[in-house]
Amino acid sequence: MTKLLPKIKIHPVFWLVIAAGTLTGHLWGTVMAFVIVLIHELGHALTARLFGWNVLEIELLPFGGVAKIDERETHPFYQECLVLIAGPLQNVWLPLLSYALLNFPFWGMNEHNLFFMQNNALLLFNLxxxxxxxxxxxxxxxxxxxxxxxxxxxxxxxxxxxxxxxxxxxxxxxxxxxxxxxxxxxxxxxxxxxxxxVIPLRFIRFLLALSSGKQRFVRLKKLSVPGEMLLTEVFAMYYKNADHRLRIIGEPKSELDGIGLVRDYFKGDCEAATIRECL
Ligand SMILES: [Zn+2]
The missing domain is CATH 1.20.58 (Methane Monooxygenase Hydroxylase; Chain G, domain 1)
Structure with missing residues (x-):
C-alpha cells in the first residue's frame, strides 16, 4: 500500500483556506473541498503509478493539486494525457457518490448541494x-x-x-x-x-533524458539546419519523445545523428561551436 500511495503534502495556502474555513464556521465545506481535491489527486497519482511512473509526492492546493513526478523520467504522450485526465475524471463520478450518501442521515440536501457545487467548480476551474x-x-x-x-x-x-x-x-x-x-x-x-x-534547467534535463539511451522514441524528426548554426541553437529545435536526424542545408550528404550529437556534447567529445564543425 505504501508503494501504491505517494506521500501527501498540503500547500501552505491550503492550510490558510482550512483555517479560514474553520474560523468562519465553514468547517464542513472545507472538509468536503479537502476530500474532493484528495480524490482528484489520487486519480492522477494512481494512474501514473499504473504506468510505472515514479510519483514523488502529492501536493494539495486549494483548487486542485500537483502530483510531483520524477522529472528525470520522460513518458509517452498518451500516458501523460491519461494521467492528466484521470484527475478531472474523478470529479465526474463524485456527484454520484453524493447522491448515494443522501440515503444516510448525516447527508442532507444542503450537504449534497454544497458538495455538488464545490466539485463542479473544481472540475471546471481545473480544466x-x-x-x-x-x-x-x-x-x-x-x-x-x-x-x-x-x-x-x-x-x-x-x-x-x-x-x-x-x-x-x-x-x-x-x-x-x-x-x-x-x-x-x-x-x-x-x-x-x-x-x-526554470525552463533552461528543464531543457538541460530534457536533453540528458534524450541522450540517456533509456527512451523508446515514438517519432523521427528530420531537421535541416544552416551550417553556421550554434549547437545550442540546434538543440533548441529538438522535440520531445523523438529521434532526430540532422542535415546541413546545401550539403546533401551531411546526415548527422541528432541524439549522438547531444551525447558527444555532454561527454565533452564535441568541442565545436557550430553544427558544420561536427561533420
Ligand atoms: Zn488535477
Missing amino acids: LPIWPLDGGRLTHVLMEMVYPYKLAYRRALCFSAIALGLFGVISLLLYPFSINSWIIFSFILVAIYKEWR
Missing part, C-alpha cells in the same frame, strides 16, 4: 488552459506534440499568462471583492513566473 492547472498542463503536452520542447514550454506558459489575464479581468468584473479569486490569481501568476525561470 482552464492555465498552468499549473490540469487544462494548462494538457495544453502544454499538446504543444509538445507540435512544437520543439523549448518553444512548446514557452508558448504554453505565454498562453497560460494570457488566459490568466482574461480570468483576472472576468473575476474583476464579476467578483471584484472575492479574496479567494485573488489568492488563486496571485498563486497561479507566481507559479507561471517560477516555471518560466
Whole structure:
C-alpha cells in the first residue's frame, strides 16, 4: 500500500483556506473541498503509478493539486494525457457518490448541494488552459506534440499568462471583492513566473533524458539546419519523445545523428561551436 500511495503534502495556502474555513464556521465545506481535491489527486497519482511512473509526492492546493513526478523520467504522450485526465475524471463520478450518501442521515440536501457545487467548480476551474492547472498542463503536452520542447514550454506558459489575464479581468468584473479569486490569481501568476525561470534547467534535463539511451522514441524528426548554426541553437529545435536526424542545408550528404550529437556534447567529445564543425 505504501508503494501504491505517494506521500501527501498540503500547500501552505491550503492550510490558510482550512483555517479560514474553520474560523468562519465553514468547517464542513472545507472538509468536503479537502476530500474532493484528495480524490482528484489520487486519480492522477494512481494512474501514473499504473504506468510505472515514479510519483514523488502529492501536493494539495486549494483548487486542485500537483502530483510531483520524477522529472528525470520522460513518458509517452498518451500516458501523460491519461494521467492528466484521470484527475478531472474523478470529479465526474463524485456527484454520484453524493447522491448515494443522501440515503444516510448525516447527508442532507444542503450537504449534497454544497458538495455538488464545490466539485463542479473544481472540475471546471481545473480544466482552464492555465498552468499549473490540469487544462494548462494538457495544453502544454499538446504543444509538445507540435512544437520543439523549448518553444512548446514557452508558448504554453505565454498562453497560460494570457488566459490568466482574461480570468483576472472576468473575476474583476464579476467578483471584484472575492479574496479567494485573488489568492488563486496571485498563486497561479507566481507559479507561471517560477516555471518560466526554470525552463533552461528543464531543457538541460530534457536533453540528458534524450541522450540517456533509456527512451523508446515514438517519432523521427528530420531537421535541416544552416551550417553556421550554434549547437545550442540546434538543440533548441529538438522535440520531445523523438529521434532526430540532422542535415546541413546545401550539403546533401551531411546526415548527422541528432541524439549522438547531444551525447558527444555532454561527454565533452564535441568541442565545436557550430553544427558544420561536427561533420
Ligand atoms: Zn488535477
